[in-house]
Amino acid sequence: MEKEVPVANKIKTDLHEILDIRHLTDSTFVIRIEKKDMEFEAGQHVCVGPPNGIHTREYSIYSAEQDDYIEILVKEVENGLVSPSLKKLQKGGFVIVEEPVGYFTINKNLPADQKYVFIASGTGISPFHSFVLSKPGLNYTLLHGVKYAEEAYEANAYDSGKYVLCTSQENKGDYNGRVTEYLKKNPFGKDVHYYLCGNCNMIHDVYDILEDQGVSTDNIHAEVYF
Amino acid sequence: MKKKVGFKTLGCRLNQFETDALASRFVGLGYEVVEDSKDTDVFVVNTCTVTNQSDQKSRYVVNNALNSGHSGMLIITGCMANHHKEKLEQRYPNAYVVGNEQKSAIPQLVEAHFHKEIVPVNQNKGGVFSYAPAADTFHTRSMIKIQDGCDNYCTFCIIPKVRGRAVSRPVNEILKNIRLVIGFGYNEVVITGVNISRYKHEETNFSGLIKQIVDLDLDFRLRISSIEPDSFDDEFFELLKHPKITPHLHLCLQSASESVLLKMRRMYTYKLYKRTVDRLREIDPLFNVTTDIIVGFPEESESDFQQSIEAVKDLRFGHVHTFKYSKREDTRAARMTNIVSEKEKTRRSELLRQEARQAKLNYRQQFIGKQQQVLIDTIKDDYSKGYGEYYIPVKVNEKLAKNRLYNMQIVDIELNGEDPCLIAEVVAK
Secondary structure: OOOOOOOOHHHHHHHEEEEEEEEEOEEEEEEEOOOOOOOOOOOOOEEOOOOOOOOEEEEEOOOOOOOOOEEEEEEEOOOOOOOOHHHOOOOOOEEEEEEEEEEOOOOOOOOOOOOOEEEEEEHHHHHHHHHHHHHOEEEEEEEEOOOOHHHHHOHHHHHOOOEEEEEEEOOOOEOOOHHHHHHHHOOOOOEEEEEEEEEEHHHHHHHHHHOOOOOHHHHHHEEEEE | OEEEEEOOOOOOOOHHHHHHHHHHHHOOOOOOEEEOOOOOOOOEEEOOOOOHHHHHHHHHHHHHHHHHHOOOOEEEHHHHHHHHHHHHHHHHOOOEEEOOHHEEEEEEHHHHHHOOOOOOOOOOOOOOOOOOOOOOOOOOEEEEEOOOOOOOOOOOOOOHHHHHOEEOOOHHHHHHHHHHHHHHOOOOOEEEEEOHOOOOOOOHHHEHHHHHHHHHOOEEEEEEEEEOOOOEEEEEEHHHOOOOEOEEEEOOOOOOOOOHHHHHHOOOOOHHHHHHHHHHHOOOOOOEEEEEEOOOOOOOOOHHHHHHHHHHHHHOOEEEEEEEEEOOOOOHHHHHHOOOOHHHHHHHHHHHHHHHHHHHHHHOOOOOOOOOEEEEEOOOOOEEEOOOOOOOEEEEEEOOOOOOOEEEEEEEEEOOOOOOEEEEHHHHH
């Protein structure tokens, strides 16, 4: 008798109830939704959209693997199709969620004491929030590039001395300037694994800086935000 | 009298594999199988939707069959059937529109149709790996499907939406399939899937699978088809030295501009790609690297484009498949601004094609004076044609046997046409 094989590999989509919404700034908020049976690896993303629409957008998961809920960090995009609708939703409402996907994850074959540098711009901090909460004891430094200090989204989640806030438009962070400038002045070495998440320009520039610092591309992992 | 089934296949090797498997199944059920719609009782169009042009070609094949008088059962399947199911059902109300998930159950659907059973198109339980090993196919090489779907989500690509999530076929089924097709008489197997380098079944990754395939105690050669360059490990490079593995990879580049690659959300840099090609050429200086390049991606500047032109020169590609960027709805790139005009895309496409044509000729000329083991797949009155280990077409001016390997001495090259053949003489039969 023929063995049972997968009938299809369709993308699974489900409605998830909104458990909570936390507004971090005027335009940025965290949506907490029920987890159901959704398993994921820190660094993966989900496509999320309003329940009555046909559009979804990719959001890296913000919460920890072991949490019994899923959180995403959303920045409202002016004239966007999805984020303004998400912002209008309320606790008790629903969102459409596709199953988690993505390869921007910590390589399990690396040693437990591996040093990581996480470099984020804006809401690109989301997968790193998930890394840090999912994997206690992670040996990391997180560089977070934003315009203003108010965009240091829930920075108390990170270990003291491991979070460097780089503010480009005001002198209220740990470093006044772009995250790229900080990296140029503060090299971390060739044996470190670098994870980059944010806009194309930041990632492009960081690649160049790390290359100048002699870092192999094998040690650089990137997730682009649009 | 035997019922006749016609097939037309568009797009990738995976579609070819699936058509071959269906055709073989129909032969087993007592049908005659042909490659067009003329005088057929059933015509199956296995469509592609990767670009607008693919959609147009797929529709043309269907329309052409109907305009030529096809009045039998019409089945539209493949990725366009997934992507535009409702539109196709409206436009072709008498056709069966069958998604990829049910494609493998098309023989049951046809049998039910001819037995006057009413079976809803999508009720038949198919399965993305439910294809029996194909004995009678349209190809000399046997394609083996190891994987389906893709989780990479490149910003230009609709395939994850139409093929679904990445799934891998169990190792033992793949090995059994290969043993069977070698038993059918195939000399070469081709590994296919949507994103084969991400193969992962239980603890076996792509390199682990390839190792088990080449360790089969059977005489065959293994060709790895289109592959993404983002997840090669050292073991894979070592395996490429194995005598069963042919020295050819279709290694998708898409652009040589780092910033365009980022906007495409490709999971490698051009530097990594170049280093991969260098490692391949360290294994074999003649290693055939062929590729796909997209021109006119949103925001692609002249400088970005020139980097792709330079890459064609530097990397000495054996073949470049040039695509003009084609907007696919429901993709991230469809929402990008600063689009490149159609006229400019056409200009860039022509320039890249010219460069690629020269690169191909330069690459192939290196084989003059060398020997190749050629698998013959075409026999004409005054010549035979096939492909050597490096996947370059080789022509010989005598009638040989199809599906046999011949050692040949390359003596010349055709200089005309888009796909210049090497000219050879048989050394040993």
